[in-house]
Amino acid sequence: MANVTRENLSVLNDKITVTLSKEDYFEGFEKSLKKYAKTANIPGFRKGMIPAGLIKKMYGQSVFSEEVLRKVEKSLLDFLENEKLEIFAQPLPLENGSPALDMNNLVDYSFSFEIGLKPEVVIDVAKLKVTQYKVTVTDDMVEQEIDRLQVRNGKMTEPETVTGEDNVLNVKFVETDKEGNEPEEGISKENSLLVKYFTEKFRKNLMGKKAGDSVVLQLKKAFDDKELDFILSDLGLEKGKKGDESKYFKLQITKVGLVERPELNEAFFETVYPGKAIATLDEFKKAVKTEIENYYQAQALNQVHDQIYHQLLEHANFQFPDNFLKRWLQVSGEKPKTTDEIEVEFPTFKEQLKWTLISNQLTVDHKIEVLPDDIRTLAKQQLLQYLGGQINMDENQQWVEDYANRMMQDKKFMEDSYHRIATEKMFTAVAEKVSKTEEAISAEDFAAKLHHHHH
Known part of the structure; x- marks a missing residue:
C-alpha cells in the first residue's frame, strides 16, 4: 500500500507526497503486460502468441509508466477522500516532484503535489443590518404612468x-x-x-x-x-x-x-388591464398605483439583496491560498499565462471565488433546493413577460405547457435557470433573518441609490 504524507507549505497550502514501493506497482505492471500480450496485434505473430520478451521490449515502458501513475493518482484521491480535505481545483504536481520512471529500475518512487485548501466559511446573517426602502408613490407618478400608457396605446x-x-x-x-x-x-x-x-x-x-x-x-x-x-x-x-x-x-x-391619445374610458381600461372589469377612472388610477407600488416593492427587495451581497463580501475575512491559486490560474487554461497577467486578473478572480464560497455555504445553511417545477414556472413566467402579459393563460394552457416542456430540454436554459432560482431563494432566505429598518423614500432618491449600488 502506498505511503502518503502531508506537510504544510503556507496558509491553506499543503504538500502531499505519494511514495510507491515495488510491491505497490509491480504486480499490476505484470498483469497489464499479460493483458497487452493477449490483445496486441503484431505482424508475423498470431494474436495471443507473441513472446513476453517482445511485448516487454515494445510496450513495457509505456505500460510501466501508465501503471505507476495510475497507482499514484488512486492513492492521492483516496487520501483526499479519507482525510475529507476540501480543496480548490485539483492537486498540482510540484516542480521536480515527478521522478523519471524506468521499468528496469524497480525502486521506490515518490511524487509530490501541491494542494490549496478551502477556508472554513462561517456566516452569521443575523448580524447583517439593511434598510428596507418604501417608495412613496405620488399622484404625479400615477398621472405620468397613465400618460405613458396612453402614448403606448395611441x-x-x-x-x-x-x-x-x-x-x-x-x-x-x-x-x-x-x-x-x-x-x-x-x-x-x-x-x-x-x-x-x-x-x-x-x-x-x-x-x-x-x-x-x-x-x-x-x-x-x-x-x-x-x-x-x-x-x-x-x-x-x-x-x-x-x-x-x-x-x-x-x-x-x-x-x-x-x-x-385614446380616451380614458372602459375600452382603454380593458386594453391596459384585460379581464379586470375596471369601469371608472378612479378604479383605473387605483390599479395603476398598485402596479407602480408592486414594481417598487420588487425593486426595494432587490436593493435589500444588493445590500446583503456587499455586506457579506465586506464582512467575510477568511484567507485564501493565494500562491497556489495564482499558480493554478497560470497553468490551468489552454494557454499558460504570464506572472504579470495573473497579477492583473487575480483580485477580480479572488473576489468572485470569495462570493462563490459564501453563496455555496449559505445555500447549505438554508437548505436551498431547486425543483423541476420551479424551473417550469420560470419558463412560463418568461413567456408571459415576453408577450407583455397579453395572453389568457387558461385559454392557452396547452400551448404554454408545450413551450415549458421545450425549454426544459434546453441544457443552457436549465443551467441558467437553476443558478438564477437558487440565488434568488438564497437571498430571500437570508433577507428573512437579517436586521431590517424600514425607511420611506422618494422615487428619485431611490433611483439614485439603485444607480450607486448596482452590481
Whole structure:
C-alpha cells in the first residue's frame, strides 16, 4: 500500500507526497503486460502468441509508466477522500516532484503535489443590518404612468410641423462645432425623441420645424440631467465629463410624428388591464398605483439583496491560498499565462471565488433546493413577460405547457435557470433573518441609490 504524507507549505497550502514501493506497482505492471500480450496485434505473430520478451521490449515502458501513475493518482484521491480535505481545483504536481520512471529500475518512487485548501466559511446573517426602502408613490407618478400608457396605446399620426411637447421627432445627431461645422470622424447617431425631453427653454427652437429642418444644440443646455444621461449614453459619451456634456450637435429632423391619445374610458381600461372589469377612472388610477407600488416593492427587495451581497463580501475575512491559486490560474487554461497577467486578473478572480464560497455555504445553511417545477414556472413566467402579459393563460394552457416542456430540454436554459432560482431563494432566505429598518423614500432618491449600488 502506498505511503502518503502531508506537510504544510503556507496558509491553506499543503504538500502531499505519494511514495510507491515495488510491491505497490509491480504486480499490476505484470498483469497489464499479460493483458497487452493477449490483445496486441503484431505482424508475423498470431494474436495471443507473441513472446513476453517482445511485448516487454515494445510496450513495457509505456505500460510501466501508465501503471505507476495510475497507482499514484488512486492513492492521492483516496487520501483526499479519507482525510475529507476540501480543496480548490485539483492537486498540482510540484516542480521536480515527478521522478523519471524506468521499468528496469524497480525502486521506490515518490511524487509530490501541491494542494490549496478551502477556508472554513462561517456566516452569521443575523448580524447583517439593511434598510428596507418604501417608495412613496405620488399622484404625479400615477398621472405620468397613465400618460405613458396612453402614448403606448395611441395612434401615430404625421403632422407637417412641430406644434407642442407631445410631438415625436425622428432625428439624427451629427457632431459639429459651435458654428455648425462638422469635424472629420465626428459622432453621428439616429434617435427618436419626444419634444418634452428637451429643456423648456430649448423647445421653442423646435416649434414650427418640419422634416428636413435642422438646429444646432449644445447637449448640456438642450437636456436636463435625467434626459442628458440617456442622450450621452446613446451617443457613446460620458456623464460628468465636461468636454462631452459641452459638445455641439446638429439635430437633423427626419420625421415629425404625433400620438393621438385614446380616451380614458372602459375600452382603454380593458386594453391596459384585460379581464379586470375596471369601469371608472378612479378604479383605473387605483390599479395603476398598485402596479407602480408592486414594481417598487420588487425593486426595494432587490436593493435589500444588493445590500446583503456587499455586506457579506465586506464582512467575510477568511484567507485564501493565494500562491497556489495564482499558480493554478497560470497553468490551468489552454494557454499558460504570464506572472504579470495573473497579477492583473487575480483580485477580480479572488473576489468572485470569495462570493462563490459564501453563496455555496449559505445555500447549505438554508437548505436551498431547486425543483423541476420551479424551473417550469420560470419558463412560463418568461413567456408571459415576453408577450407583455397579453395572453389568457387558461385559454392557452396547452400551448404554454408545450413551450415549458421545450425549454426544459434546453441544457443552457436549465443551467441558467437553476443558478438564477437558487440565488434568488438564497437571498430571500437570508433577507428573512437579517436586521431590517424600514425607511420611506422618494422615487428619485431611490433611483439614485439603485444607480450607486448596482452590481
